[in-house]
Amino acid sequence: MTATVPARTPERTSESPVPPRRRDRRPAWVRALDSTTAYQLLGFALFAVAWQLYGTYWGGLLVPTFTETVLAVGDLVVDPEFWSAFAVSNQALVLGFLAAVVLGVPLGLLLGRFPVAERLSNVYLNILLVTPMAAIIPLLVMSVGFGLASRVILVTIFAIVMVVVNVRSGVRQVDPALLQMARSFGASERQTWMRVLIPGALPSIMTGIRLGLGRAVTGMVIVELLMVSVALGGLILNYRSRFDGAHLYATIVLILIEALVLIGAARWLESRLAPWAVNQRKNG
Amino acid sequence: MSAALAPSPSLRTRVERLSGAQASALSLAIGAVLWEIVGRVAQVPFFPPLSEVLVRLGDMVVTGQIVGNLAESLGNLVIGFGVSLTIGLVLGTAMGRYRRVNAMFGIYVYALLTAPSLVFAPIFFSILGSGRGSIVGVVVMYSTFIMIITTASAVENVSPGLVEMGRSYGAGEWRLLTRVILPAAAPSIFTGIRLGVGRAVTGMINGEMFIAVVGLGRIVTQAGKRFDGAGVLAILLVIIVVAVAAVALTQLVDRRITSWVPQTSKDAA
Amino acid sequence: MIEIRGLSKAYRGQDGSQVQALADVDLTVRDNEFLTVLGPSGCGKTTMLKMIAGLIPWDEGSIAIDGVEVDGPGPERAMVFQNFALLPWATVLDNVAFGLEMRGVGKAERHERARELVTTVGLAGFETKRPGELSGGMQQRVGLARALAVQPKVLLMDEPFGAVDEQTRRLLQEELLAIWEHNRVTVVFITHSMEEAVLLGDRVVLMSARPGQISEIVDVPLERPRSSDVGGLERSSEYSEITAHLWERLREMHAEHGRVGGIAS
Ligand SMILES: Nc1ncnc2c1ncn2[C@@H]1O[C@H](COP(=O)(O)OP(=O)(O)OP(=O)(O)O)[C@@H](O)[C@H]1O
Ligand SMILES: [Mg+2]
Numbered sequence: 001m002t003a004t005v006p007a008r009t010p011e012r013t014s015e016s017p018v019p020p021r022r023r024d025r026r027p028a029w030v031r032a033l034d035s036t037t038a039y040q041l042l043g044f045a046l047f048a049v050a051w052q053l054y055g056t057y058w059g060g061l062l063v064p065t066f067t068e069t070v071l072a073v074g075d076l077v078v079d080p081e082f083w084s085a086f087a088v089s090n091q092a093l094v095l096g097f098l099a100a101v102v103l104g105v106p107l108g109l110l111l112g113r114f115p116v117a118e119r120l121s122n123v124y125l126n127i128l129l130v131t132p133m134a135a136i137i138p139l140l141v142m143s144v145g146f147g148l149a150s151r152v153i154l155v156t157i158f159a160i161v162m163v164v165v166n167v168r169s170g171v172r173q174v175d176p177a178l179l180q181m182a183r184s185f186g187a188s189e190r191q192t193w194m195r196v197l198i199p200g201a202l203p204s205i206m207t208g209i210r211l212g213l214g215r216a217v218t219g220m221v222i223v224e225l226l227m228v229s230v231a232l233g234g235l236i237l238n239y240r241s242r243f244d245g246a247h248l249y250a251t252i253v254l255i256l257i258e259a260l261v262l263i264g265a266a267r268w269l270e271s272r273l274a275p276w277a278v279n280q281r282k283n284g
Numbered sequence: 285m286s287a288a289l290a291p292s293p294s295l296r297t298r299v300e301r302l303s304g305a306q307a308s309a310l311s312l313a314i315g316a317v318l319w320e321i322v323g324r325v326a327q328v329p330f331f332p333p334l335s336e337v338l339v340r341l342g343d344m345v346v347t348g349q350i351v352g353n354l355a356e357s358l359g360n361l362v363i364g365f366g367v368s369l370t371i372g373l374v375l376g377t378a379m380g381r382y383r384r385v386n387a388m389f390g391i392y393v394y395a396l397l398t399a400p401s402l403v404f405a406p407i408f409f410s411i412l413g414s415g416r417g418s419i420v421g422v423v424v425m426y427s428t429f430i431m432i433i434t435t436a437s438a439v440e441n442v443s444p445g446l447v448e449m450g451r452s453y454g455a456g457e458w459r460l461l462t463r464v465i466l467p468a469a470a471p472s473i474f475t476g477i478r479l480g481v482g483r484a485v486t487g488m489i490n491g492e493m494f495i496a497v498v499g500l501g502r503i504v505t506q507a508g509k510r511f512d513g514a515g516v517l518a519i520l521l522v523i524i525v526v527a528v529a530a531v532a533l534t535q536l537v538d539r540r541i542t543s544w545v546p547q548t549s550k551d552a553a
Numbered sequence: 554m555i556e557i558r559g560l561s562k563a564y565r566g567q568d569g570s571q572v573q574a575l576a577d578v579d580l581t582v583r584d585n586e587f588l589t590v591l592g593p594s595g596c597g598k599t600t601m602l603k604m605i606a607g608l609i610p611w612d613e614g615s616i617a618i619d620g621v622e623v624d625g626p627g628p629e630r631a632m633v634f635q636n637f638a639l640l641p642w643a644t645v646l647d648n649v650a651f652g653l654e655m656r657g658v659g660k661a662e663r664h665e666r667a668r669e670l671v672t673t674v675g676l677a678g679f680e681t682k683r684p685g686e687l688s689g690g691m692q693q694r695v696g697l698a699r700a701l702a703v704q705p706k707v708l709l710m711d712e713p714f715g716a717v718d719e720q721t722r723r724l725l726q727e728e729l730l731a732i733w734e735h736n737r738v739t740v741v742f743i744t745h746s747m748e749e750a751v752l753l754g755d756r757v758v759l760m761s762a763r764p765g766q767i768s769e770i771v772d773v774p775l776e777r778p779r780s781s782d783v784g785g786l787e788r789s790s791e792y793s794e795i796t797a798h799l800w801e802r803l804r805e806m807h808a809e810h811g812r813v814g815g816i817a818s
Contacts, residue, residue: 039387062410138508
């Protein structure tokens, strides 16, 4: 069983060239002005100008101008009070998100593998997906108070649904032919999990984790704003009662930036950890 | 391995053979029974048994608390969602059709889609004060961006062949949009609308909880402050019904409107 | 030797209706024989093969391999799947080594064996590629190498070349012949193509549908090795006679069943 057969040059691996584009004959500066980046900048500039004008002429007590907000962001970035609030908020985020992953991934795997559990849990997951979860905050406060525990629990509840739903569908989407193949080679249940189910579901697991992180950030913000909190939410309320619009807005801007950075990082990680999923999609 | 079926189908196969609706009914029934038992055994104020919650719900309906606030909430929802839908369809279509519009708004819309929407509540509060306007604003922030993005990608992905066909028959831009592109994109657009409705309901409740002047969001917060666990859960049940019903309603409208869209353009969309 | 006796199988549909996939099938596959199975779509070819593989249960009858009743998958059998069933996240080498890994063969050893087989099927140099980077024909070479790697006594192939283009299919047929002629194992090979059935098989089993039954077994007296001169073989009168005969029979089946079933190509 050695190479009696001449090794062949393999067939083509992939083609599909980029479709030919009409050549752009306009001068370089026109092209630069007509580029995506230029329009993005234009969009941002228009937004900033509109905000500036609104803040200046119609703003009232609580609405700062764009420049005031930018300056306040600069303030906050070097303000230890902001960073300690930030740390407290993020404590709930980190703990809650980790709990959601640690509990949600195995739960999703089990629900995906066992049809009975899957069918019975379906209606609840669908309800959880559309129900505004914030409405359970009063119950949380009643049961565990205003402390870290209830903030963590809320973040977990927010994130775990996304994790479970995606992991579950990932397991269910593993090609049944692969499972049969594994069985035909005598794979044990454990080997099937390790070699087929988990790697097969990994892209969806990563998607679930990324979406779960997004929801966790949402959960954190909601906790801060709807539960009287000591951290960033407390800061916001504080600025509001002092009619310090600039710092109020700056806090919101920084929360937004954090959310976008975290979600961007999760997306990057996802593409790093499951690269074959990209290939698979490409090849249909 | 060989031979004979089991004498009677096992519990497992029986559950697997249930239709989707039957399975849902079964698991809701199991859930209800568990809730009742756990509630009775646990005896804690924040998790009363189902029966107690239903009695409380009955009370609240009779005293008019639910109906009035439900109407307020639905008002917020309808106005907010209407605004979102308009923005979503107009901006989404423009972004899907024109590269420059897409370049100008694309990344911002994406950023706002992934951002936690409630963060804008204090901003609306600062601009519009504590009234219905702010709640509507939150609803809009929750539901607009997903509709913009799905509409844009639906419009962008309409089969170029279809558009060329429209052109070849001399259709101008407006006719092309209303007669060819939007109908062809409708099925995908509705996917976004359905997601938008779900988010709008969430925005409504969260907005009402933050700007606690009207609606279900306000009374759920108040019930919590009174340590009225049964009340909170009763309102939560109403909220769930509203959310599920809103999504179901969208699906109904979807089926009505896109039923006549030919299968081929559904594929293209 | 594979002995199939009185094998029957009915599938139950969701709505409670029954499809008799196989009815009372008797078949003996000789040792080191290349048996091809031909029949209209839906006649139960896949069903039978998966039963031999021990992947699905049956209602009545028995399957024995060298006198041992089939009861689940076993190490003496290996399957090549129609749609390749490769792990998209694993490299070519790890895919080929999969069966060995399931048997607990250590990493160094299984990689060495896998490497040999990768060369055998003409994929040397592609060890670290993933299936997504390979063409269909290359993917099925991986599937074949994976099956060969566990050194099975019985090779079960379900339309292995059904999902590749005509030219690649010819190449793969020649290669499979060359490999098999060098290392004879028992092969049960399912196909839709009369030409393929005749070209590869020692015997062709012709099945008919509804219910799935064996309607005829045709000997293929073409001499071996065949891999060296496939073209000449195809011009021989024996080859034409057998394919003509098979086509005649398949056409009769179609006439009987009207629009039901039908030969896909
Ligand atoms: N899992 C299943 N559930 C219900 N019916 C099935 C199932 N698998 C196969 N069948 C039915 O059993 C019959 C035989 O199927 P089988 O796949 O064995 O045919 P085949 O000869 O391999 O067909 P093809 O040539 O198209 O691959 C068909 O009528 C098919 O519809
Ligand atoms: Mg088949």
